[in-house]
Amino acid sequence: MDIKISGLRRRFGRVEALCGVDLEVPGGMFGLLGTNGAGKTTLMRILAGVLAPTGGRVTVGGHDLATRAGRLAVRRRLGYLPQDLGLYPDLTTREFLDYIGLLKGLDDDAARRRQIGELLDMVGLADVAGRRLKGFSGGMRRRVGIAQALLGDPALVVVDEPTAGLDPEERIRFRTLLAHIAGHRTVLLSTHIVEDVAQTCQEAAVMAAGRVVFTGPVTGIVDRARGVTWEIVTQGPPPAAGVVVSAVGGPDGTRYRVVSPVRPDPAAVPVQPSLEEGYVALMREAAVPG
Amino acid sequence: MRSCLSAVCRYEFRMQIRKRSLWISTIGLAALITVAQGDRGPRHLPAGTDAAVVMGSWALLFSMLLPIGFGMVLADRLVRDHRIGIASLLAGLPARTGALVAGKYAGSVAATAVPGLLVLCVAAAGEFVHRGDPALFGWAFAAFAVVLLPGLAFVAAFALVCPLVISAPLFRVLFAGYWFWGNMLGPDYLPSLTGTLLTPIGDYPASWLIGERALYAGEPGWLSFLRPEPGGGAALLSVALLIALAALPLAFAGPLTARRTSS
Ligand SMILES: Nc1ncnc2c1ncn2[C@@H]1O[C@H](COP(=O)(O)OP(=O)(O)OP(=O)(O)O)[C@@H](O)[C@H]1O
Ligand SMILES: [Mg+2]
Numbered sequence: 076m077d078i079k080i081s082g083l084r085r086r087f088g089r090v091e092a093l094c095g096v097d098l099e100v101p102g103g104m105f106g107l108l109g110t111n112g113a114g115k116t117t118l119m120r121i122l123a124g125v126l127a128p129t130g131g132r133v134t135v136g137g138h139d140l141a142t143r144a145g146r147l148a149v150r151r152r153l154g155y156l157p158q159d160l161g162l163y164p165d166l167t168t169r170e171f172l173d174y175i176g177l178l179k180g181l182d183d184d185a186a187r188r189r190q191i192g193e194l195l196d197m198v199g200l201a202d203v204a205g206r207r208l209k210g211f212s213g214g215m216r217r218r219v220g221i222a223q224a225l226l227g228d229p230a231l232v233v234v235d236e237p238t239a240g241l242d243p244e245e246r247i248r249f250r251t252l253l254a255h256i257a258g259h260r261t262v263l264l265s266t267h268i269v270e271d272v273a274q275t276c277q278e279a280a281v282m283a284a285g286r287v288v289f290t291g292p293v294t295g296i297v298d299r300a301r302g303v304t305w306e307i308v309t310q311g312p313p314p315a316a317g318v319v320v321s322a323v324g325g326p327d328g329t330r331y332r333v334v335s336p337v338r339p340d341p342a343a344v345p346v347q348p349s350l351e352e353g354y355v356a357l358m359r360e361a362a363v364p365g
Numbered sequence: 366m367r368s369c370l371s372a373v374c375r376y377e378f379r380m381q382i383r384k385r386s387l388w389i390s391t392i393g394l395a396a397l398i399t400v401a402q403g404d405r406g407p408r409h410l411p412a413g414t415d416a417a418v419v420m421g422s423w424a425l426l427f428s429m430l431l432p433i434g435f436g437m438v439l440a441d442r443l444v445r446d447h448r449i450g451i452a453s454l455l456a457g458l459p460a461r462t463g464a465l466v467a468g469k470y471a472g473s474v475a476a477t478a479v480p481g482l483l484v485l486c487v488a489a490a491g492e493f494v495h496r497g498d499p500a501l502f503g504w505a506f507a508a509f510a511v512v513l514l515p516g517l518a519f520v521a522a523f524a525l526v527c528p529l530v531i532s533a534p535l536f537r538v539l540f541a542g543y544w545f546w547g548n549m550l551g552p553d554y555l556p557s558l559t560g561t562l563l564t565p566i567g568d569y570p571a572s573w574l575i576g577e578r579a580l581y582a583g584e585p586g587w588l589s590f591l592r593p594e595p596g597g598g599a600a601l602l603s604v605a606l607l608i609a610l611a612a613l614p615l616a617f618a619g620p621l622t623a624r625r626t627s628s
Contacts, residue, residue, distance in 0.1 A: 087628075123457035126627050147459060155457040161450030165383045166376065177372030178460040223454070 076136035076152060076231040076261050077101055078122065083131035085117050092117040094285040104257035106272030107265040108354060109282035115265040116158050119235045123155040135231060154224035158235035164209030168200055168219055171208060172226060179227040194222040214245040225256060232262045238271055250275050273350040281354065283361040293350065300348030300356040305333045307343040314339035318355050334359065369460045373468025381476035390434030391480035398430045416500040421574025423488045424508035428567045429549065431513065432520045435477050436540045439524035440533045442473045443618065447625055456626045462619040470615060474521045478514060485509050508574060512567035515604045519565040522611035529621040552586025560584045561591035562603040573600035
């Protein structure tokens with residue numbers, strides 16, 4: 076299911092959370108990066124039909140979200156993992172999934188149970204399927220969250236920061252799982268973690284202050300930092316110009332990597348940028364209008 | 366979508382019945398009022414009293430305090446979806462808000478009724494030991510259905526919906542105050558709903574079961590048109606009015622939930 080967004084606006088009182096977003100999401104795994112408060116969650120809630128936009132137009136798989144019928148058609152084929160999803164503490168994992176499955180309209184008991192069993196295996200929760208959800212760790216809760224999103228074999232999966240706060244191993248497991256399910260679906264993944272996008276998405280968008288400041292292949296983000304990423308080893312203070320992206324202390328001084336449109340120090344040498352440096356370069360561009 | 370309503374109902378029932386505070390409050394309040402019932406309480410009814418009168422009196426006795434506990438334990442059922450962060454997920458599902466609200470209401474009311482019915486059955490068993498009349502058990506169910514259940518249905522609707530507008534703790538305080546003012550404060554002290562058809566304590570149905578004024582039903586006071594003589598018709602009218610009034614807040618629950626999710 077492809078997503079087409081044009082001129083999307085959403086205002087909360089005085090705050091303009093989205094100020095004219097234009098975005099096209101093809102199939103496969105699509106990353107959505109952005110700073111805190113950039114509007115990622117607002118955009119995803121609108122896609123899930125939870126929030127109404129103040130203006131603009133969104134179609135998902137050809138269904139217009141402005142109409143009731145369109146929203147319902149999208150919801151029927153949507154798997155949504157909200158940011159900070161809570162779970163009913165008094166239900167077991169299996170009961171919770173059964174409940175959500177029924178609410179998704181999976182009325183065939185045998186088929187629903189089979190699907191829940193498969194998903195529990197897939198997210199590695201089969202052993203604790205009969206345990207109450209209270210007392211589940213962050214990683215386990217996130218896995219329950221993704222399992223519920225995948226119930227009903229949705230064509231569009233919207234996941235809002237699913238890897239925040241997970242340990243590296245769990246994070247890698249999780250994003251690999253997402254990439255795996257993106258084989259025959261559209262998966263929209265929002266995150267702050269540039270590495271997650273680098274490892275799983277071919278296409279991505281970057282948001283800042285309610286706008287999309289980049290959209291295209293992930294390599295395009297890296298390109299933004301080409302020619303403006305520098306490395307310098309010094310025992311003196313950090314370079315004053317540009318943004319220091321990394322600083323690694325060593326016996327012969329500190330090795331800085333800096334994103335800066337001008338050479339930050341006579342001793343600085345240009346280097347191949349990483350995705351994170353591309354992201355930083357983009358954010359700098361976005362902060363300087365024009 | 367056939368099973369959406371029944372699914373919400375079933376799972377809300379499960380979650381509510383697993384709530385320890387429901388059992389603790391119901392059993393605790395029932396024990397308290399049993400011990401504190403005084404000479405006019407059902408324990409002191411003479412031997413040979415009709416089973417309907419005995420169980421009607423017990424139901425009314427429990428109805429004085431149990432609904433306070435019911436209101437307290439039901440007050441978080443709708444707002445907690447927002448508090449624990451599941452409201453956004455529910456709003457993104459194809460299930461209709463109306464079905465969610467109706468299922469939550471029906472499921473949580475049914476679960477809350479279970480310990481209430483249970484304590485009334487325990488009272489019937491206690492009476493059975495002395496009186497040996499098996500009809501006591503049948504009347505326990507009947508008395509529960511006409512005295513306690515309509516009040517519970519009424520209280521539950523407000524307990525579910527009001528915390529969407531005011532905070533749940535504030536609702537609990539106001540509700541406890543309302544309960545004593547509108548049900549137990551004699552109508553001759555202050556203008557109050559006590560003794561009217563709108564008292565969820567079940568005064569009219571209990572009066573009908575007992576065959577005389579149970580508490581204050583129909584005593585002269587404020588809003589005299591709501592104070593007919595107790596009897597079968599008045600009891601029925603009281604139950605119907607309570608259920609109709611319960612529908613009122615529920616009608617607002619959907620829009621209030623949606624507004625909260627989308628703000
Ligand atoms: N319900 C709301 N009420 C008021 N303001 C809101 C609401 N939701 C979002 N905002 C504001 O809209 C802007 C965008 O928020 P949003 O949550 O969409 O950002 P985000 O990119 O998801 O941020 P984060 O990465 O921190 O999750 C922020 O300024 C936020 O304060
Ligand atoms: Mg967010």
